[in-house]
Amino acid sequence: MAQASPKGGRTGQSVGAQVILFQLGGKSFAVDLALVEQIIDYREPTKTPLRPPYVEGVLEHRGRYLALVNLRRRFGLTEAGPAHPAVLLLSGVGSDPLVGLVVDQALRVLSLPSEGVLSPPPRVFGIRAEYIRGVANAGGRPIVWLDIVKVLTATEAITLLA
Amino acid sequence: MESRTLVTRQARGRTVTPIPREQILLFRVGGEVYGIGLRGLWEVLSPEGVTGLPTPPYQICTVLAYRGRKLPLIRLSELFGASPSSVPPTARVLFMQARGKPLGLLVDEVVEMTEVNPGRIAPVPALATLLNPAFFRGIFSRGDRVVLVLDGDGLGSMSEVVNFYGG
Numbered sequence: 001m002a003q004a005s006p007k008g009g010r011t012g013q014s015v016g017a018q019v020i021l022f023q024l025g026g027k028s029f030a031v032d033l034a035l036v037e038q039i040i041d042y043r044e045p046t047k048t049p050l051r052p053p054y055v056e057g058v059l060e061h062r063g064r065y066l067a068l069v070n071l072r073r074r075f076g077l078t079e080a081g082p083a084h085p086a087v088l089l090l091s092g093v094g095s096d097p098l099v100g101l102v103v104d105q106a107l108r109v110l111s112l113p114s115e116g117v118l119s120p121p122p123r124v125f126g127i128r129a130e131y132i133r134g135v136a137n138a139g140g141r142p143i144v145w146l147d148i149v150k151v152l153t154a155t156e157a158i159t160l161l162a
Numbered sequence: 163m164e165s166r167t168l169v170t171r172q173a174r175g176r177t178v179t180p181i182p183r184e185q186i187l188l189f190r191v192g193g194e195v196y197g198i199g200l201r202g203l204w205e206v207l208s209p210e211g212v213t214g215l216p217t218p219p220y221q222i223c224t225v226l227a228y229r230g231r232k233l234p235l236i237r238l239s240e241l242f243g244a245s246p247s248s249v250p251p252t253a254r255v256l257f258m259q260a261r262g263k264p265l266g267l268l269v270d271e272v273v274e275m276t277e278v279n280p281g282r283i284a285p286v287p288a289l290a291t292l293l294n295p296a297f298f299r300g301i302f303s304r305g306d307r308v309v310l311v312l313d314g315d316g317l318g319s320m321s322e323v324v325n326f327y328g329g
Contacts, residue, residue, distance in 0.1 A: 043306075045308075046308040046309075047194060048194075048286075048290040048291045049192070049194075049241075049242030049243060049291055049293060049310075050292045050293050051291050052289065052292060055289050058286075058290045058301065059308070060303040060308050064284070065285075065286070065287055065301050065303075065308060066287060067287040067289035069289065094288075095288045096288050098287075099287075
């Protein structure tokens with residue numbers, strides 16, 4: 001889906017990015033649409049022994065098994081999320097073929113025009129720039145476009161400020 | 163490997179395809195159900211039949227005496243990160259062979275025997291646990307839950323067990 005290259009375009013790319021927009025802790029985030037296989041309703045996983053603190057357990061979905069990563073916990077949010085969160089089924093984001101990401105609410109598919117995406121400052125809402133592909137704007141609200149591969153493979157704490 | 167095959171009903175002109183089945187023993191540790199293949203499993207013992215069951219504070223691996231032999235006992239509750247204050251009355255010791263040597267596994271409760279098509283046992287997602295992946299053979303679904311299947315030889319490769327046998 002080629003667009004005309006904007007004058008002084010930041011990344012040199014002319015194609016916009018398609019992302020899935022979602023809510024977490026009152027903020028808007030986005031991940032690459034290409035990584036999202038499906039969005040499903042939350043289901044209680046089976047708790048696995050000595051799992052990482054942000055992993056809720058393992059779920060079976062259509063014959064495939066996936067770890068459920070709670071993004072609230074990964075970002076250090078202590079408040080409980082909504083009663084019926086959404087799960088983004090991600091593929092190709094790490095060593096597991098499929099990972100489930102628990103978010104507050106999945107919103108919609110969005111096309112981010114390349115000229116509308118800014119490089120992040122050193123931190124956005126407390127999250128370091130290395131975990132962020134860019135910051136966009138939707139109706140006056142900032143959208144943090146996450147590098148979800150980096151988020152899921154990093155071992156250090158990532159803290160989202162309220 | 164001992165495995166019984168169930169033969170599907172033969173329809174006229176169709177080839178019979180045996181469905182492989184493996185017997186898996188299901189047991190409970192810390193409120194969750196786990197499984198282990200029957201191959202290499204010798205006996206299920208109640209705690210009265212063995213001496214040397216751990217007392218608090220529990221270690222993951224202790225020494226058990228059974229029929230005049232000493233063998234290492236892996237306390238799965240502790241291995242899985244729990245610190246229960248007592249051994250439940252339903253607890254059993256799975257007396258088995260691991261890497262060719264006797265090994266005991268202490269579980270909270272034996273649930274039942276089940277049969278699983280081994281082709282349905284999938285790899286455990288890496289994010290699922292921080293434990294040594296060698297301890298697990300795989301995972302399969304049972305109703306709305308998933309069951310982790312332990313690997314006896316993998317558990318037998320634990321350093322405490324290897325050291326017990328002077329390895």
